[in-house]
Amino acid sequence: MESLEQMGKKAKAAARVLATAASAEKDKALRAIAAALRENAPAILEANKADLAAGREAGLTESLLDRLALSEGRIEGMAAGVEEVALTADPIGKIDQGSVRPNGLQIYRVRVPLGVIGIIYEARPNVTADAAALCLKAGNAVILRGGKEAIRSNQAIANCMREAVEKAGLPADSIQLVEDTSRASSNALMRLNGYLDVLIPRGGAGLIRAVVENATVPVIETGTGNCHVFVDETADLDMAADIVFNAKTSRPSVCNAMETLLIHEKIAGKALPVIKNRLDEKNVELRGCARTREILGDTVKPATEEDYATEFLDYILAVRVVKDLDEALAHIARYSSGHSECIVTESYENARRFEREVDAAAVYVNASTRFTDGGMFGYGAEIGISTQKLHARGPMGVEQLTSMKYVIHGDGQIRA
């Protein structure tokens, strides 16, 4: 098996070519990838079947097997996603500022690719195509390291993408898959300094922690979302119930789903029963503070400190009655993972304070946290939601996979 260092060298060489590739060349390669995915669907499904069989034998849970499973429809979705990336604007080469200095030097700042991007992910083989397409569009070479459960599917997908890219006239090594799925290869990728310009983990909290703990290359953390909705004293009751219901139950397993309801004590008595009623439709388990249980009765489990700190990703909701906006803000400052936070209010002043004081990638007034998503924001496909403040925050699309450089044109200027 190839060493990661060899892969790193090949990626750097490919990245040098991609950095100056014209948009038309990159888009041609993306369309070729989409066609190849469709054409090779039978082989990909064959490989996926083998992964699923091995997964069943290894005792993977049903939800993991579901994430692993491909179908004609899912492959078509991957291909359509790659075509959509081809249609987005190319950020490379954009000049966002420039001036002439008093000494006549012309200085401008131009958007360039990051270079080589590493992606570590888990069982979902569609990430292989999605991530590769976004990286390629932004002129980056990518080294993909998926989970061992999906290795056969990933190989089938990566091979057909590499062939397509090469036929389209760009280096096959623009896309490389790490075939060694041992923990050692994952750790080595995290320390591939000198080759990787950034490493992006896509997966659960455990994966992200492991990357943050072990990586020596620059990392962008994605995904953990301990999201709150604060129902303020002046909230419209129906709106509050709709937003809580949507934020909690429309897709509980994703990072922009709500995990804790904070509710103003002056509205709690009236609002909590209404909200509980809605959540009962989906059998959401509530875990509440003492005041919540006074209002809703002690069939509601008591909430622990840990509940407030937990991203349930399930039909479970922590609830806390707070005495005012300040207490809500303090709770959020303490427990938020900085993903998406919402206030439901009719108070201009409280809306303004909430949006200014809450430190998160996305701060909502009177809308569901579920909108935090590249597509919903109008930025197209994304590689994840960054919850860190460095480089990219919120949905990371093609533009967030770029850097910039300064170009300086002179006529022999020297520094005094």
Add this chain to the structure above:
Amino acid sequence: MESLEQMGKKAKAAARVLATAASAEKDKALRAIAAALRENAPAILEANKADLAAGREAGLTESLLDRLALSEGRIEGMAAGVEEVALTADPIGKIDQGSVRPNGLQIYRVRVPLGVIGIIYEARPNVTADAAALCLKAGNAVILRGGKEAIRSNQAIANCMREAVEKAGLPADSIQLVEDTSRASSNALMRLNGYLDVLIPRGGAGLIRAVVENATVPVIETGTGNCHVFVDETADLDMAADIVFNAKTSRPSVCNAMETLLIHEKIAGKALPVIKNRLDEKNVELRGCARTREILGDTVKPATEEDYATEFLDYILAVRVVKDLDEALAHIARYSSGHSECIVTESYENARRFEREVDAAAVYVNASTRFTDGGMFGYGAEIGISTQKLHARGPMGVEQLTSMKYVIHGDGQIRA
């Protein structure tokens, strides 16, 4: 002594206040800091004298003692620098994009502080004031961890800054200095996850390596500059000699100084003697390839692989004759630290290829690499030159010490 975790908590609390402080409040605090530095100059100089005495006793080199030494003039320089930061534009609150989505959601992106910034630096006590001022201007709390040689000076500076900030109405903990200068405190700062939003090392290659190797918090690498000047076949000879002389000798100890001269073989015979003549004025030691030594004689030392990889920061220059632009680009791709790279040429095509293909923070055509600097670029004071591609590249001024967030205004929108 306080634990770093306690300091982290205080910094977070201060950061929450700073995040919504008005520009006028921050600028008032900065002017108060400048006044306090001037007023407390005698006490700061006293502390510095003790540092210098201890340093001499510990056998510090003269150049290290020089970096450590303060004077009335240097303190005035620090104060003036802080005032200059007060005069720069406040980036916080700037909205750089926004739109209304088809469902009526208004989404805009607003610039916000990073939060808590850690700075690890070495013997220069002026960094204490410079870094604190830039962080404060951008609404960040800062935890400063300077070298043990400067601890007394740093304490005197930090104490007077804290008092000034508090008197001006902002939290004293906006600026904190780690008083424990053991290696353990430095390592603990690198792993202060949950409190530090970014750690910026300012210092030599050894410090930066240690941070990259050990940090689990996000890091911005600064400073290493293995910069090249490529003198192309068509270069204007006088311009080439001026640029090489300036880039190498105007201040050899800084990161934007030139370290290797690459020269086209068709001009080398004529140009190298002229360039050597200029460099002889400053007794620059040349280390050349075989062809260089044929031209200049074997009083020129042979260059090793290691010489090409070294940031000399001294009156030493590696020289290599290359057969064309491609060989120059390949050399730069191999050895460059991605800081500043220059071509001297009269060829439009080669200028264009060089600026597009060289992967560095600053790419020059016909100007000295010495211009890579926040002030020279017109961006004001800087905290360092980033040589990484994530978040910030090139001079890092106030704006690079910020992040952003999305604010979403709705009327009860939920996701389908």
